[in-house]
Amino acid sequence: MKKLINAPDDVVTDALAGLAAAHPSLRLDAENKVVIRGDAPRPNKVGLVSGGGSGHEPLHGGFVGYGMLDAACAGEVFTSPVPDQMLAATQAVNGGAGVLHIVKNYTGDILNFQLAAELADDEGIEVVSVVVNDDVAVQDSLYTAGRRGVGATVFVEKIAGALAEEGASLADVAAVAREVNERSRSFGVALTSCTLPAVGKPSFELAESEIELGIGIHGEPGRERTTITTAHNLAGTVMDAIADDMPLSGDVLVMVNGMGGTPLMELYVMFAEVQRYIEGHGARVARNLVGNYITSLDMQGFSVTVTQLTDTLTRLWDAPVDTPGLRWGR
Amino acid sequence: MKKLINAPDDVVTDALAGLAAAHPSLRLDAENKVVIRGDAPRPNKVGLVSGGGSGHEPLHGGFVGYGMLDAACAGEVFTSPVPDQMLAATQAVNGGAGVLHIVKNYTGDILNFQLAAELADDEGIEVVSVVVNDDVAVQDSLYTAGRRGVGATVFVEKIAGALAEEGASLADVAAVAREVNERSRSFGVALTSCTLPAVGKPSFELAESEIELGIGIHGEPGRERTTITTAHNLAGTVMDAIADDMPLSGDVLVMVNGMGGTPLMELYVMFAEVQRYIEGHGARVARNLVGNYITSLDMQGFSVTVTQLTDTLTRLWDAPVDTPGLRWGR
Numbered sequence: 001m002k003k004l005i006n007a008p009d010d011v012v013t014d015a016l017a018g019l020a021a022a023h024p025s026l027r028l029d030a031e032n033k034v035v036i037r038g039d040a041p042r043p044n045k046v047g048l049v050s051g052g053g054s055g056h057e058p059l060h061g062g063f064v065g066y067g068m069l070d071a072a073c074a075g076e077v078f079t080s081p082v083p084d085q086m087l088a089a090t091q092a093v094n095g096g097a098g099v100l101h102i103v104k105n106y107t108g109d110i111l112n113f114q115l116a117a118e119l120a121d122d123e124g125i126e127v128v129s130v131v132v133n134d135d136v137a138v139q140d141s142l143y144t145a146g147r148r149g150v151g152a153t154v155f156v157e158k159i160a161g162a163l164a165e166e167g168a169s170l171a172d173v174a175a176v177a178r179e180v181n182e183r184s185r186s187f188g189v190a191l192t193s194c195t196l197p198a199v200g201k202p203s204f205e206l207a208e209s210e211i212e213l214g215i216g217i218h219g220e221p222g223r224e225r226t227t228i229t230t231a232h233n234l235a236g237t238v239m240d241a242i243a244d245d246m247p248l249s250g251d252v253l254v255m256v257n258g259m260g261g262t263p264l265m266e267l268y269v270m271f272a273e274v275q276r277y278i279e280g281h282g283a284r285v286a287r288n289l290v291g292n293y294i295t296s297l298d299m300q301g302f303s304v305t306v307t308q309l310t311d312t313l314t315r316l317w318d319a320p321v322d323t324p325g326l327r328w329g330r
Numbered sequence: 331m332k333k334l335i336n337a338p339d340d341v342v343t344d345a346l347a348g349l350a351a352a353h354p355s356l357r358l359d360a361e362n363k364v365v366i367r368g369d370a371p372r373p374n375k376v377g378l379v380s381g382g383g384s385g386h387e388p389l390h391g392g393f394v395g396y397g398m399l400d401a402a403c404a405g406e407v408f409t410s411p412v413p414d415q416m417l418a419a420t421q422a423v424n425g426g427a428g429v430l431h432i433v434k435n436y437t438g439d440i441l442n443f444q445l446a447a448e449l450a451d452d453e454g455i456e457v458v459s460v461v462v463n464d465d466v467a468v469q470d471s472l473y474t475a476g477r478r479g480v481g482a483t484v485f486v487e488k489i490a491g492a493l494a495e496e497g498a499s500l501a502d503v504a505a506v507a508r509e510v511n512e513r514s515r516s517f518g519v520a521l522t523s524c525t526l527p528a529v530g531k532p533s534f535e536l537a538e539s540e541i542e543l544g545i546g547i548h549g550e551p552g553r554e555r556t557t558i559t560t561a562h563n564l565a566g567t568v569m570d571a572i573a574d575d576m577p578l579s580g581d582v583l584v585m586v587n588g589m590g591g592t593p594l595m596e597l598y599v600m601f602a603e604v605q606r607y608i609e610g611h612g613a614r615v616a617r618n619l620v621g622n623y624i625t626s627l628d629m630q631g632f633s634v635t636v637t638q639l640t641d642t643l644t645r646l647w648d649a650p651v652d653t654p655g656l657r658w659g660r
Contacts, residue, residue: 002521002541002558004596004632011599014561018598021605022620057594191332211332230336231344261591263627264387266334268348269341275351290352290654292622297593298630302334324620328657 001200008197012054012074019061023324026064032088033074033081035061040070040093046164046173047071047093050102050157051086052109053078055196056217058325059153059294065323066330068161069102077196077297078218080108086116090125098126098170102156102177104149105133128170130177132156134184134305136245137214137222148216151255151305152184154293155317158326162319176316180307185242188222188303189234190215192261194296213237217259217296231266235273238304239281246308248278251286253307253317260295262302267291270302278306287317293325331530338527342384342404349391353654356394362418363404363411365391370400370423376494376503377401377423380432380487381416382439383408385526386547388655389483389624395653396660398491399432407526407627408548410438416446420455428456428500432486432507434479435463458500460507462486464514464635466575467544467552478546481585481635482514484623485647488656492649506646510637515572518552518633519564520545522591524626543567547589547626561596565603568634569611576638578608581616583637583647590625592632597621600632608636617647623655 005011012033019035020028027036034051041047050060051073060072070093075081090099099120103113110131117127134152135141141148160177168176190212193202203219206212214222223241242248256271258264271290278285286309294303307313320329335341342363349365350358357366364381371377380390381403390402400423405411420429429450433443440461447457464482465471471478490507498506520542523532533549536542544552553571572578586601588594601620608615616639624633637643650660 002539002630004521004561004564004592004600006560006562006599006603011595014602015595015598018600018602018605018620021615022598022601022618055593055595057598062594191334209332228332231334232336234334260593261628261630262334263385263590263625264392264622265341265345265385265627268345268352268387269336270334270348271352272344272348273336275348285351288352290348292594295593297595298591300332300591300628322658328652330659 001195003197005197011197012076016061016074019324029088032085034071034085034089034092035064036071036092037064041095043095044097045095045167046097046170047095047099048102048161048164049089049093049099051081051089052104053080055297056294062325063157063323067165067319067321068157068323068326077198080106080112083112083115083119086113087119090116090120090127094125100160100170100173100177101127101129102153103129103131104153105131105146106143107145126170128174130174130181132181134181134186136185136241137187141216142220143218150188150217151186151257151294151303152181154255155184155253155307156180158321159313159316162316180313184305184307185246186303186305187238187241188215188301189213189238190299190301192300194219194299215301217294219296231269231273235270235277239274239277242304242306243281248281248283250283251309252278252283253287253309254285255289255293255305257294257303258292259299259301260292261298261300264291267302274304286314331525333527335527341527342406346391346404349654359418362415364401364415364419364422365394366401366422367394371425373425374427375425375497376427376500377425377429378432378491378494379419379423379429381411381419382434383410385627386624392655393487393653397495397649397651398487398653398656407528410436410442413442413445413449416443417449420446420450420457424455430490430500430503430507431457431459432483433459433461434483435461435476436473437475456500458504460504460511462511464511464516466515466571467517471546472550473548480518480547481516481587481624481633482511484585485514485583485637486510488651489643489646492646510643514635514637515576516633516635517568517571518545518631519543519568520629520631522630524549524629545631547624549626561599561603565600565607569604569607572634572636573611578611578613580613581639582608582613583617583639584615585619585623585635587624587633588622589629589631590622591628591630594621597632604634616644
């Protein structure tokens with residue numbers, strides 16, 4: 001295994017220290033592995049907390065800042081954070097208007113965020129949780145009852161964060177977060193496996209020309225293994241899976257996301273194909289993101305997330321944001 | 331070979347189409363493979379043109395936009411663009427105040443940009459060229475007489491672009507570009523090789539635990555091959571090479587750049603170590619970039635670029651920029 005780390009046990013701590021050092025507007029609770037906005041808690045602003053296993057950077061710590069998350073808790077690589085971390089994050093961002101937990105649908109994350117919400121409630125902090133479950137690939141999965149939460153998490157964090165920044169109530173911020181999730185679908189493809197620092201060898205094996213359709217962000221099995229084909233055909237397969245589940249129409253927000261080891265050049269090739277598919281099916285790509293936003297360590301591959309926009313969602317998407325991973329308009 | 335492409339011969343064309351589709355503020359001259367700011371030419375603004383072989387995305391096309399480049403020409407993968415492309419880019423951005431060519435020090439790039447400048451001169455367009463040669467690893471290299479041009483190119487494009495946006499003269503924009511290059515040093519490390527789409531197999535081989543110190547962005551040989559070690563030790567090796575060539579002092583701008591296949595998490599681990607080294611050697615990391623900015627296809631590895639700042643350079647670095655690859659303050 002060749003990785004830019006000091007030791008497998010230190011990688012999360014060291015990476016968080018680097019993130020905080022590179023972005024002085026963030027504050028790090030190193031003991032609890034929580035990344036916090038420097039100006040948190042903001043009085044009367046709903047606090048947004050997310051988190052999950054590490055190895056998906058920039059998600060979630062890279063999305064802490066103005067217009068997005070107030071705090072993110074980092075678990076070990078591909079491992080849920082514990083309730084104490086989530087509680088510490090919740091306390092740190094509670095400005096009196098309540099706290100929204102944005103939870104990807106993995107069993108450990110669900111259970112631990114639920115416990116953290118109960119502990120926060122005991123302290124008089126109102127918490128509402130929203131579960132993200134946008135992955136159409138499989139119904140249940142290795143670590144998940146129901147659909148997995150993947151790329152839509154980025155959109156939920158951005159759009160709910162923008163509404164919270166405007167001073168909306170906890171109920172309204174939670175409602176828009178749920179709306180984004182309900183209007184979003186994702187599907188991922190792996191070209192290669194990924195290697196966890198603590199394991200030192202690939203999590204699974206793919207043959208020379210083999211790819212996995214419907215891969216999870218932890219390498220959970222997808223729908224099937226098949227042979228690599230053209231970007232055009234891959235876009236067709238991915239978009240058929242998404243459009244079968246949510247017919248395409250109107251304006252959509254699209255992310256072509258890299259899994260961590262795929263060059264940006266290839267993601268742009270995929271974006272051109274995805275856009276062509278969508279516009280050939282009667283919808284319009286009104287907004288987009290192309291790059292590494294929710295990754296799986298060094299995995300090569302990509303995922304596509306499509307969200308049906310409304311005027312309000314578009315306005316909130318366009319609102320200023322200032323985080324390490326997304327930054328514009330401010 | 332598993333890549334997200336349609337065909338090796340189409341990858342540059344398809345990726346440029348995707349870039350332009352994702353960023354409607356850019357305009358694509360598809361025939362010449364030139365990415366242009368939508369509002370170019372801007373009257374009385376110095377035009378900034380760069381370019382080079384593809385495979386280093388987001389460099390250069392991803393740095394076209396407000397506050398940075400006016401146009402970028404894309405060669406085939408790891409191959410210099412031809413003079414006609416550079417001339418087309420120069421014509422497209424000439425607003426009457428002259429055009430700056432920012433040229434990485436590779437023999438093909440130098441010769442072709444020189445010819446393009448002569449052709450532009452024949453048409454009455456004033457062109458000044460600035461050569462970037464910041465890589466301290468080796469004196470001459472596979473495609474280069476003198477030092478290679480690498481990460482400092484990003485800083486030159488950003489800072490010269492900011493000065494051009496203020497309405498400075500061609501001479502002044504060229505002077506600040508040269509100043510940034512002179513105050514910058516870089517060094518890269520490869521953990522793995524990279525695979526060109528047209529070749530289909532890795533350009534070189536590194537063994538299971540082997541890394542190459544001083545790698546070039548096309549996989550050109552560096553100083554030596556050695557065994558993978560800790561992030562702390564790697565930072566020491568890289569920073570010793572840089573500091574030996576340019577003693578560290580005052581405020582510096584630092585980039586920890588991924589080669590394309592390295593997870594962001596590992597780049598943050600490296601940043602923490604690089605910052606510790608610099609601050610332990612009497613300088614201060616006043617500004618930084620951590621991420622994939624000048625890549626080598628799917629290569630795993632990183633490079634560090636250090637620039638000695640002045641108040642003026644810091645101000646120009648902080649100025650608004652709005653490109654696919656760098657975006658803030660606007």
